[in-house]
Amino acid sequence: MRYLELCSIEEAKEAISKYLSKYKDVEEVDLFNAVGRVLAEDIISDIDVPPFDRSQMDGYAVKAEDTYTADEDNPITLKVVGSVKAGDVKDIEINHGECIEIATGAGIPKGANAVVMVEYTEKLGDYVKIYKAVAPHENIQYCGTDIMSGELILRKGTKLTPRDIGAIAAIGKNKVKVYKKLNIGIISTGNEIISPGEKLEPYKIYDINAYTLASSILEKGWNFKFYGIVRDDKEELKKAIENALKENDIVLLSGGTSAGVGDLTESAIKELGGEVLIHGIKIKPGKPTIVGVVNDKLVVGLPGYPTSCLIVFDVLFNDEKKTLKAFFPMRHISAKGRTEYLPVSLVKSKNGYSAYSITKGSGAITSLSNADGYVVIEENREILENEDVEVHLLGDIKVGLNIIGSHCIGVDVILKEGNIFAKTINVGSLGGIMAIKRGEADIAGIHLLDNSGEYNIPFIKKYKVRDAVLVRGYIREQGFMFKRDNIDGIEDIIKNIKKYKFINRNKGSGTRILFDKFLKEHGINKDEIDGYGIEAKTHSAVAVSIVMGKADIGMGIRTVAEQYGLRFIPIAEEHYDFLIRKEKLDDEDVKKFIETLKKVKLPFKKPENCGEIIFEC
Amino acid sequence: MRYLELCSIEEAKEAISKYLSKYKDVEEVDLFNAVGRVLAEDIISDIDVPPFDRSQMDGYAVKAEDTYTADEDNPITLKVVGSVKAGDVKDIEINHGECIEIATGAGIPKGANAVVMVEYTEKLGDYVKIYKAVAPHENIQYCGTDIMSGELILRKGTKLTPRDIGAIAAIGKNKVKVYKKLNIGIISTGNEIISPGEKLEPYKIYDINAYTLASSILEKGWNFKFYGIVRDDKEELKKAIENALKENDIVLLSGGTSAGVGDLTESAIKELGGEVLIHGIKIKPGKPTIVGVVNDKLVVGLPGYPTSCLIVFDVLFNDEKKTLKAFFPMRHISAKGRTEYLPVSLVKSKNGYSAYSITKGSGAITSLSNADGYVVIEENREILENEDVEVHLLGDIKVGLNIIGSHCIGVDVILKEGNIFAKTINVGSLGGIMAIKRGEADIAGIHLLDNSGEYNIPFIKKYKVRDAVLVRGYIREQGFMFKRDNIDGIEDIIKNIKKYKFINRNKGSGTRILFDKFLKEHGINKDEIDGYGIEAKTHSAVAVSIVMGKADIGMGIRTVAEQYGLRFIPIAEEHYDFLIRKEKLDDEDVKKFIETLKKVKLPFKKPENCGEIIFEC
Incomplete structure (x- = not known):
């Protein structure tokens, strides 16, 4: 590959996924703990579900033809020749004029072809009066109508939901083959980075990326191990990468924001006998991304800015496309010649969702907290303005009151005291007025002084x-x-x-x-x-x-x-x-x-x- | 409360949430393992972020006024009086005509009010040529512009995402107070139920609900323990409930589908000294739900049918409303006098999502696997037809090809061999034709014989x-x-x-x-x-x-x-x-x-x- 020229995001993703597919070791897990894991086998049923014709109601198993004349005024009477409960194994049969008391889930006796619900019957000793006609097959779930033997239930590669787990249980499997969890080592870099929990020193900032990456890795169902913060020193960096490589499938580096960091990482990878596949991706944010391989394992240097770091991680490592359509009610000028991943904050509006671009920039951590996802702006697009966009979600969307406008600490106090869940987006007073007009804001805090000396009303x-x-x-x-x-x-x-x-x-x-x-x-x-x-x-x-x-x-x-x-x-x-x-x-x-x-x-x-x-x- | 009359879903939810709020024990966890946990404290920053004025670029810190005349043809020259890297603690100041080499993330020296990007400069010994004017504040992220000291960052009750974790790290906290995970005991009931992994016996079916409930509990970030399958026997049931109560905050029962199961559960709760708060909820599905309290702990009997069981669990225990707007392209007649929770399968169509009601009924496990969510039909609504609906999601939506029409095992073979991810919805050939017309199906398998003897084309x-x-x-x-x-x-x-x-x-x-x-x-x-x-x-x-x-x-x-x-x-x-x-x-x-x-x-x-x-x- 090339590393003098910036490579495209597609090339970078391909390079990554080639290695991700290498790491597919398989293990068998208990079905009780399989949720969220990725299937390493096709699940094919070798039984029919249900495995027998089954009553869907409590009532009486009958020959439907016997009931055709029954109604509320003219019940018919059938002889009760037995009873069958769910789970009962009984070899019983009915003839015309007969019926069998049956519970929900019990097997349909031979000769019966319908079940009358107990609500429409009246039992009198050995006989039962039927007040309603039933059609053949009424209230019977037939063998194999749910799942047929031989049917493919779930495909290899499926990330198991509780509902999938239920389907696997239904066909009698209590273990499944899934891919082993990936182990990912995380190294933070940068002279200016210190760990949360330590005392803040002058001109230092707290490490953010180690925590967002670790959390994202856990959310994806992978394992992480953190190898601490490494100074901008090549030997230190090499040692840390070497250690992390011993115990992991992939090593992620992040933290340093300086241009020099990339060169340091590149040298470290090379001096460890590795190869740099990519140095620089043609996207915004995320240009400084480095993808290298040491001992057949990926070493990826992510951008230092928190929002950039998380978005690039998501783009490179997250194959589950979760998207949502939203209206972009603003104007955004995009950089030419680079695909832009614009972080947006979502609010629920009268007509679905609206996506606000986050204004504080990728260096800001509040940009990160407000980023519900990002919009991909292709490199040939220059302006995004008042249009529908596809938002790639970075996780769950938080809904609540939308408070859009000028920021004030008083709003925080009110929300806290009132125990109100809200999303506050700070776009200034005028932005708040516009968001109210578009139906996106529920509440806008505004403080606008008119020339007349009057506040707010003249602007409304x-x-x-x-x-x-x-x-x-x-x-x-x-x-x-x-x-x-x-x-x-x-x-x-x-x-x-x-x-x-x-x-x-x-x-x-x-x-x-x-x-x-x-x-x-x-x-x-x-x-x-x-x-x-x-x-x-x-x-x-x-x-x-x-x-x-x-x-x-x-x-x-x-x-x-x-x-x-x-x-x-x-x-x-x-x-x-x-x-x-x-x-x-x-x-x-x-x-x-x-x-x-x-x-x-x-x-x-x-x-x-x-x-x-x-x-x- | 009442238990002869059916109670409303609101009453049931209130009863449950009253107890859920009782179980709110707090623990402190390491920030690295806090993702998905629920905050038990407000997070308020006691620092400014960034904690100092910070360069957003690699370049030169300048007095913006000095650069006003600079352009590509007329660079200005400044004396470089020092350099500062990210993390450096230096007490340096510039005067007019001077500048300081600065790295991204480094503190802005006294006297400087802008940073010129290195791309627009040319260094010559102790001097640097500046080829572009900068405005005051350009490329500087000021102290506190991201987060102000005293600002409320996250509210109590927030379920922490990786982005939230990042915000907490940014203000220097490495531990957070979260609510302890709820411990939930699961008991399956029913003579007809056997465990997956065991040999299928006649008239028995495999336990599904224990697995879907356990998986949902894990997904919610709670703990579960399974207490096995209990026969329809009151003493056995009492013993199982007693055991489960010792080790858990809540006990869930499920499995039996018969009407008699409810009475058994009710008696068991009472004989254990408990109180039955609710027996029967006015919803479809889920009428047989029982809510009881033993030793101040909830004992909840869920419906036996898998889809019903999971939906009622979701309605009662899941407070995170995840919804999505979709078009309902069918006609559905709803039961009068009961709120209906109609399971639907979502497909991505030309104009957003469409929600198909699932036809196999709540007894079918494939209904469960296809249920992306449910639509709430209020009790006074009789017909749902060709309209927009709000779908309550039961988890992630799986997207892929939409294959809607007649089911055939051949389709499964093709998908498997081709390694194609698709959602197959079986609505028959004619249903497939309609789904193609509406743009919801990508592919429809059809086999329709016309009177002429010709297949399919006459119907198209x-x-x-x-x-x-x-x-x-x-x-x-x-x-x-x-x-x-x-x-x-x-x-x-x-x-x-x-x-x-x-x-x-x-x-x-x-x-x-x-x-x-x-x-x-x-x-x-x-x-x-x-x-x-x-x-x-x-x-x-x-x-x-x-x-x-x-x-x-x-x-x-x-x-x-x-x-x-x-x-x-x-x-x-x-x-x-x-x-x-x-x-x-x-x-x-x-x-x-x-x-x-x-x-x-x-x-x-x-x-x-x-x-x-x-x-x-």
Whole structure:
């Protein structure tokens, strides 16, 4: 194969599956523990199911012809010549005018060709009155009608569900041949990686991929063993790969995000006497993937970013296609010349599912938690926009309330206190309004200040939202946060503004707008502000900058300032309200959400009409 | 509660869930083994992720302002004052005109506010040429932008996916509190039940429910222990329940199908000092369900029929609603006054999924294997017909070729030899034609004899099938099967027809039509035939009747006669052909199907044009 040029995903999958099919050792397992395992044999029945003609009801086995004239007013009377229960082995036969009492599951006696349900009979000593005619074969399950001897029940390669297990039990097998579980060794790499449970050190991040890979491997029904975190050192890496190869069928490497890691892995594979089949795949994310073979076993280097790592693992190792059709209500520009695997978050909407592309990027772990699956965008596609897509699921979809809009920690508190299961997707206030319009969001948290000074309602009107209500939420305090003790108050800030090192927020954020308004009102030129050009993307990032001494002061909400132990001087208040689709007002979870909003103690001010509908459209 | 009247499914679920919530013991598990477990705590981050401003690319950390004039033709030059790798702890800062070489994942040095990707640079000694302008914040992932300290990551009650596990690892936790696995004891009941692996005895059937329940319990992440099969004997049953209660949180009983079993279970629960909460639920299937409590632990008696048993288990114990929208292309009459849980088989069609109700009834194990889920029909609904339905999934859906139509063992051989994964749904030839028309079937096996004597094509025309082809299949021989040695040939049968005890086939079957035609042609009155009224539903059931001595002779296909070691005299030949949707002719599996049909050795005669298209529409 080639490794100077990027290879296609098909080539990579083929290389992998060639080796996966090599590792197909077979073992026999007890049927009780076979669920989820993959059949290594065809299951062919050597019996008929049911193995005899069987009554489907409790009642009387009769000759149907004898009952033809029976109805409620004119019962016929038959002589009861015996009785047969489920499991009974009796050689009995009936003639005309006779019947046999029979239980569900019992064998049909000779001469009988139908069963009258007990509900339509009345027993009188040795005789029984029949109040309903039965047709021949009524209430009889015939021998072999379920499964015929010789019938193929399940094919080799089937991943066994409880229902499959039932079918195997039905034909009397209590053991099955399945493929042995694959053993996969996992090695994390990277100088910056430390293990969860250890103390966080400066400029280090916790290992994520070892855990997501191990969990995915367990979910697939394979075994894993973790060989720890290896520094960016070739000898260390070689040793770890060697150890892992001894005990496993496949070794997975992941963690390092740097471009150099790939070269390290490539050298390690070669120096261990292996061959690098693939170095670089023409997909996004996942370009840095390496596929090598050492001692006839696969050594695969996966991308370091968590979402990329998991998607590439899924694409390469997961052959069970679980897909779902969804509407993509956004616009996404795809990289040309590479197949893109776009992670999406699914929400249940009025008309099925909608798939939102995840905005935080593949480096973000929250992208990973929200990724229900991914959409494959072929390399010749440039734009994905308002269309139906096929979502490849990364596992179970979690359903619940859809809360789409601006993120606020208050929402988390409400969901927690109310014990409400919800999926929160943070797309900003305007994105929330749009999601309500499309029927995808049940609730949208919004805080949009109009030029008129009014919050939220003008935007609902402007964007022509219909069939929704605005529920008053809470008031967030915006202001300056800082840790220096020599700032006395707002006057001091204005007077000495040039002395302080600022950290600003990103353009388009409400906080940025407030800061600009503040400067304008006090006649301060923004060019005089040290750090005006340094932007942070969240309240929390501003707070952290100040705590770490990178900046002296910045604007943000009081809740975050307090969380980080910073001093806070309020500047303005903003309404964070909830736009809710009308048809969802009767939903139990939505009702609970509003009730909890009213009752719960929040780290924000609540207006008197909190939880009330303040606008309807 | 009440147990003379049938209770509603809601009451039953409430009774169960009240006890399920009692059993919520908590344990701490290692994060590596937490996938699939249910969180017993909220997971709140006490760190920011990332915990520092982090480079998303390999390149140079710069002051964005310094690069504004840079482009391909006019690079700017910056002095490289240091380098920082992922994990490096360095206190370095840049001023205007300077930059620092930076690796993906490394901390952004003080003074820098953007990263230029290495692709747009050229290093020259201590200096680097920058060929592209960057905006402030470009290629930087800021501290806390992914997860904020104090943010709720996952809520109590979440069933952990690999992605959730990743999020927990990201915030540095390597242990989580989860609910302990429930321990469930399983007891099978019924005189007619024997264990798989044992020799099949007359009038016995193999235990299925113990296996499907155990597998479902394992799939849910709980533990099970099987306490064997108990006869219909109260004392035995009491002893088994007592044993199971000692070691488990819940005891499940199942197996017996007879009406008497319920009373036995009820008495056993009471005599063990327990209380029967529910005896009978107003649902179909599942009426005989019993819910009792002994020593504050649930004892639940499930229906005996496999599909009923599994559906009732799912309804009562499975709180994770996995549903899927599908089209119901049939007509189903539902029982009034009871909520019906109709098992359905899903097939992927042109426009999403279609849900077929399973026709064999809840006693059939093949109903179970084909049941991808069930549709809930509310008690006031009488008819379900050509409409969208919500399917409650019983697990993973298996996709593959959809082969819908008349069943033939030849199809199984082709699928096996060709190693083709397919779902076969047996709805008869005409049902197959309809499924092709609706785009649900990819292939339909059909064998329909027209009055003209021509097979299949007249019916395709009559039902106005479009965009499909008929591929010539094989020839099945119909004839008489028997085991007696004193039948010499067809002349003997005709001459001595009154002497033999016949078994007939069901009305509407092709074989029945043939038999009637045979009688007519030879001037035989059907009333003279002993057993004309005894109908079997399959070829195999006819054969079994003869093998078991219930009948002497019957009509069926040669393959089945041979399978059962019966003698066979041919009467007629019929064409079993394949109707295939045109757009599927390019499908790999369909191509393989046709190729295999041509090549494979089948237990049927193949005409010369086998595998060729003989009609197009």
